[in-house]
Amino acid sequence: MLVGFNNMTFEFGSRVIVEDATWHIQPGDRIGLIGYNGQGKSTLFKVLTGVYTPSKGTVERGKNVSIGYLHQDLLSFSTEDSIVEVAMTAFERVKELEKELEVIVHKLETNSDEKLLEEYSDKLHEMEMLDGYNIQYKTEEVLLGLGFTSEQITKPYKTFSGGWRMRVLLAKMILQSPDVLLLDEPTNHLDLPSIEWLEKYLQKYKGSVVIVSHDKFFLNKLVNKIVDLYKQLLNFYTGDYDYYETEREIRLDQQQRAYDNQQDYIRQQERFIERFRSKASKAAQAQSIIKRLDKLDRIEQTSLERPNLNISFQVDKQPGKIITTLKDVTKHFGENRIVEHTDAEIDRGDKIGLIGANGKGKSTLLRIIAGTEKLDTGTSVLGHNVEESFYAQHQLESLRLENTIMEEMQTCGSGKTDQEIRGLLGCFLFSGDDVDKKIKILSGGEKARVALAKVIASKSNFLLLDEPTNHLDMVSVELLAEALKKYEGTLISVSHDRFFISKMANKIWEIEDGKIKIFDGPYNEYVEWKERMERIGKENIKKEDVKVVENKKKEIPVKQPVQKDLSREEQKEKERIQKKFAKLEQEISDLDDIKKKIESEMAVPDIYTDYDRFASLEKQLNEVSGKIKVANTEYEKVFEQLSE
Numbered sequence: 001m002l003v004g005f006n007n008m009t010f011e012f013g014s015r016v017i018v019e020d021a022t023w024h025i026q027p028g029d030r031i032g033l034i035g036y037n038g039q040g041k042s043t044l045f046k047v048l049t050g051v052y053t054p055s056k057g058t059v060e061r062g063k064n065v066s067i068g069y070l071h072q073d074l075l076s077f078s079t080e081d082s083i084v085e086v087a088m089t090a091f092e093r094v095k096e097l098e099k100e101l102e103v104i105v106h107k108l109e110t111n112s113d114e115k116l117l118e119e120y121s122d123k124l125h126e127m128e129m130l131d132g133y134n135i136q137y138k139t140e141e142v143l144l145g146l147g148f149t150s151e152q153i154t155k156p157y158k159t160f161s162g163g164w165r166m167r168v169l170l171a172k173m174i175l176q177s178p179d180v181l182l183l184d185e186p187t188n189h190l191d192l193p194s195i196e197w198l199e200k201y202l203q204k205y206k207g208s209v210v211i212v213s214h215d216k217f218f219l220n221k222l223v224n225k226i227v228d229l230y231k232q233l234l235n236f237y238t239g240d241y242d243y244y245e246t247e248r249e250i251r252l253d254q255q256q257r258a259y260d261n262q263q264d265y266i267r268q269q270e271r272f273i274e275r276f277r278s279k280a281s282k283a284a285q286a287q288s289i290i291k292r293l294d295k296l297d298r299i300e301q302t303s304l305e306r307p308n309l310n311i312s313f314q315v316d317k318q319p320g321k322i323i324t325t326l327k328d329v330t331k332h333f334g335e336n337r338i339v340e341h342t343d344a345e346i347d348r349g350d351k352i353g354l355i356g357a358n359g360k361g362k363s364t365l366l367r368i369i370a371g372t373e374k375l376d377t378g379t380s381v382l383g384h385n386v387e388e389s390f391y392a393q394h395q396l397e398s399l400r401l402e403n404t405i406m407e408e409m410q411t412c413g414s415g416k417t418d419q420e421i422r423g424l425l426g427c428f429l430f431s432g433d434d435v436d437k438k439i440k441i442l443s444g445g446e447k448a449r450v451a452l453a454k455v456i457a458s459k460s461n462f463l464l465l466d467e468p469t470n471h472l473d474m475v476s477v478e479l480l481a482e483a484l485k486k487y488e489g490t491l492i493s494v495s496h497d498r499f500f501i502s503k504m505a506n507k508i509w510e511i512e513d514g515k516i517k518i519f520d521g522p523y524n525e526y527v528e529w530k531e532r533m534e535r536i537g538k539e540n541i542k543k544e545d546v547k548v549v550e551n552k553k554k555e556i557p558v559k560q561p562v563q564k565d566l567s568r569e570e571q572k573e574k575e576r577i578q579k580k581f582a583k584l585e586q587e588i589s590d591l592d593d594i595k596k597k598i599e600s601e602m603a604v605p606d607i608y609t610d611y612d613r614f615a616s617l618e619k620q621l622n623e624v625s626g627k628i629k630v631a632n633t634e635y636e637k638v639f640e641q642l643s644e
Contacts, residue, residue, distance in 0.1 A: 001026060002065045002180050002208055003048055008057035010040075010047055017043050019232045020057070025180055029208040032219040032241060035229035037429050037473040041212045044229065045069060045182045068178035070186060074169050075162050083160070083168050084153040087139045090175035094132040097123055135175075142171045145197040147190070147358055163189030174201065181209045187218055188470060191358040192496050214474040216241050217498040259299045269293055315489050316459040320384035321348050323462055323490045324369055326516075329378035331361070331368060338364050340514035341377070343571065351484070352492040353505030353523060360511045362494045363392065366464050369492065382462075389460035391452050391468055398451075401440035405430055405450055408439055414457035421457070427476060428453045446471075456483070465493040469500050478503070498523065515571070520579055529582065577641050584635045591631060595624045 004024035010017045017040035025031065033041050046052045047059060049069050061067075079086060089095070104120045127133065143153050146167045157168060166189045173181065181202075187195050199221045202209055213219055219226075219241040226237040226244040237244040269289050276282035323346040331338040338361030346352065346369070354362050367373035368380050370390050382388065399408060409421045416424070425435055428449040439447065448471050455463065463484075469477045481503035484491060492509070495501055501508075502523040510517045519526045598621045 001060070001062060003059075003061045003067065005047070005054070006058045006060060008047070008054045008059065010043065010052065011055045012043075016232050018229065018234060021234045023227065023234055023236075025208055025210065027179075027208060029210070029225060030202075030223045031208075031210045031225045031227055032223040032244075033210055033212050033227050033229065034219075034241075034244075034474065036475060039229045041229055042071065042184055045071065045184060045210075045212070048182065062179075065180065066176075066178040067180045067182065068173040068176055069182040069184075070166075070170055070173050071182075071184040072166075075165055077165075077169075078158045080156050080158060082154050083148065083157050084136075084139055084143065086157045086168050087143055087171045087175060088135060090139075090172045091130075091132070091135045094127065094130050094135055097127050097130070097132060101127070139171070139175060142174055142201075143168070145194070145201065146171055147194040167194070170198075174205075177205075177207060179207045181205065181207055183209065183211045183213075185212055185214070187213060187215050187496065190496060192355055192498070193357045195496060195498075214469070214472060214477050215497055215499065216474065217502075255299065262296075262299050266293065266296070315461045317385045317387060317461060319348055319386045319461050319490070322346075322383040323348055323350070323386055324383060325379075325381050326368070327379050327381075329368060329380060330376040331364060331373065332376055333364075336361075337514045339368075339511065339516065342514065342516050344509075344516045344518065346490060346492065348490055350490050350492070351487075351504055351506045352509050353501035353507070354492055354494045354509045354511075355496075355501065356510050356512070362511060363466050365511060365516070366390070366392070366466055366492065366494060370464055386462050387460045388462040388464060389455045389458045390464045390466075391455040392464075392466040399439045399447060401438070403439050404436050405439065405442075406435040408450060409454060409457065412454040412458050414459065416457060424453055424457055427479060429473075429476070456480075461489040463487070463489060463491040463493075465491065465495075467494055467496070469495055469497045518575060518578075519582070521582060525582070525586075529585065532585075577638060581635075581638045584631060584638060588628065588631050588635060591624055591628045595621065595628065598624065 001024040005021050008021045008023075009019045033044065035041050043052065047054060049067055050059070101120070101123055104116060104123065107116060108120065131138075140150075140153060144150070148164075148167070157165065160168070170183075170186060186198065190198065195215070195218060199218065202222055209222070211219065211222065223240055224238070226239065226241060228235040228237065228244070228248070235248075237247050239247065269292075273286045273289055277286040325346075326342060326344040329342045329344075330340050332340075336359075354365065356362055364373060368375065370388060371380055371382065372390075400411070403411070405425060406418070406421065409425065410418075414421070422435060425431070430437075430446075430449070439450065442450065452465075452468055455465070468480065472480065477497060477500055481500050484493075484504045491504075493501075493504065505523055507521070508519040508523060508526040510519075519529065521529075598617055602617050602621070
């Protein structure tokens with residue numbers, strides 16, 4: 001065991017966070033710590049690290065076990081040092097050795113004492129053992145993986161926003177390589193490429209990792225155990241998050257059946273007592289049953305309490321077919337190119353997930369669509385009867401500080417009753433008397449949730465959402481995605497939460513090389529398509545490398561293809577080919593499934609005794625195989641067109 005609890009109880013005043021909990025973190029563990037917001041997940045981390053002392057029981061830690069703890073409170077730290085210098089403080093002993101070696105070298109200039117030379121040799125050996133000469137390279141590698149550019153890592157730490165500072169502190173913690181890494185919402189301030197990099201890094205991490213996260217995809221990629229904090233108890237599951245969801249339902253069902261059986265038994269015994277306790281011949285037996293019931297270990301009913309998001313979106317007006325049109329749009333911030341001579345269109349019913357790395361201009365594109373961002377060239381035009389509602393972090397400033405949460409919600413013109421508003425606010429973690437809190441005393445996260453609730457409650461037919469899942473727990477993210485999927489209007493949302501995008505979006509937009517790249521399909525199909533394109537690209541690169549080598553042998557220069565910007569007509573043609581390509585991929589996949597089904601049926605031995613059925617299946621198999629061959633031929637042609 002590295003660290004853990006034994007029969008531990010922790011209380012805040014009269015509120016019990018966890019009771020009689022025993023939890024041991026073992027070497028190699030990859031644990032997801034989950035639970036609703038406010039249950040006490042971050043508190044458990046603080047008990048593990050010794051920040052809080054338990055009310056009862058013990059916290060145990062193995063000898064020389066190191067713990068790294070990433071949490072939001074670290075953001076209070078500030079310095080003039082560069083980002084790379086802050087991250088390199090992870091190598092504390094190496095930095096000490098550098099100073100000690102410098103002192104010894106200075107002494108050796110005037111004194112060649114044998115003891116001094118021996119000390120110098122020992123410290124050099126220790127430096128080599130710590131791989132101290134590569135710390136600059138290691139640090140830069142981690143920072144670049146987390147989304148920083150080579151130019152940014154030399155800039156002062158204090159000039160960066162909270163999200164970017166958190167990345168630096170995450171890099172420092174990773175470089176320290178503690179035995180146990182405690183990560184509290186590590187993906188909150190990361191874009192998709194950085195999340196994917198962190199996943200790959202943590203999969204190879206030698207120490208144990210415990211993660212609090214609302215990102216299901218992230219947990220499924222990393223964890224092999226789940227610890228569920230619910231009603232002051234810790235429940236343990238061996239497997240990823242998907243396994244936990246399935247297994248929890250089985251456990252709850254078993255517990256409910258046991259509860260029902262026990263209740264039947266209790267009612268039966270109570271009826272006997274009621275009927276015979278006054279009869280002398282049965283009184284002793286009745287008393288014996290009463291004592292037995294008093295000693296009975298009662299099974300609790302399994303009522304899984306969770307927020308219930310029951311939003312009925314009210315759309316006042318039916319918009320036209322086209323929600324918004326971007327024509328020849330160009331937007332630069334100095335040398336930073338966001339989009340250049342780009343066209344795009346959002347149609348009624350589109351649910352768009354806008355993804356990509358930080359700094360690519362996703363939030364800027366939302367403002368362009370909303371008409372609040374000044375363009376260098378081109379136009380952004382809303383369609384007929386379109387009523388938009390925009391959610392972004394900067395809109396927190398528009399909240400009226402003197403209003404209570406309830407009063408602020410009543411200003412959004414939703415037409416909902418106070419009871420309906422209370423129900424909605426409950427989904428955003430405001431319950432009971434919370435709705436009477438004034439906006440001015442709320443934290444940044446709480447204000448963000450109020451602003452999001454206002455947008456959701458409005459009667460708009462077009463929603464623009466910028467990172468709507470920040471500050472929501474896993475269940476709330478799931479419920480919000482379900483509600484938006486049922487929403488009858490149109491929406492475009494920037495999000496790094498892949499589960500949210502996969503549940504909500506029917507179309508994916510990505511900003512790349514100053515253009516909006518559109519994939520007409522859900523997120524999981526987009527990921528499969530992207531991976532396939534990368535594999536094909538790598539194969540083509542290998543083929544090109546072979547050609548280059550052969551040409552070099554023949555001393556024939558290889559002519560490099562000329563890159564050129566696509567005209568609008570060429571861009572439209574490219575998009576048409578992309579749609580055809582995606583359609584063919586799906587067609588081939590469907591035909592393969594049919595072929596497998598037929599082959600599976602033909603593999604049953606009894607089929608050969610039924611000649612007519614066998615002949616029918618053989619005919620179907622030949623037809624499907626023919627269609628697959630035709631589709632593959634067409635697929636190759638379209639791919640060549642796409643490559644050109």
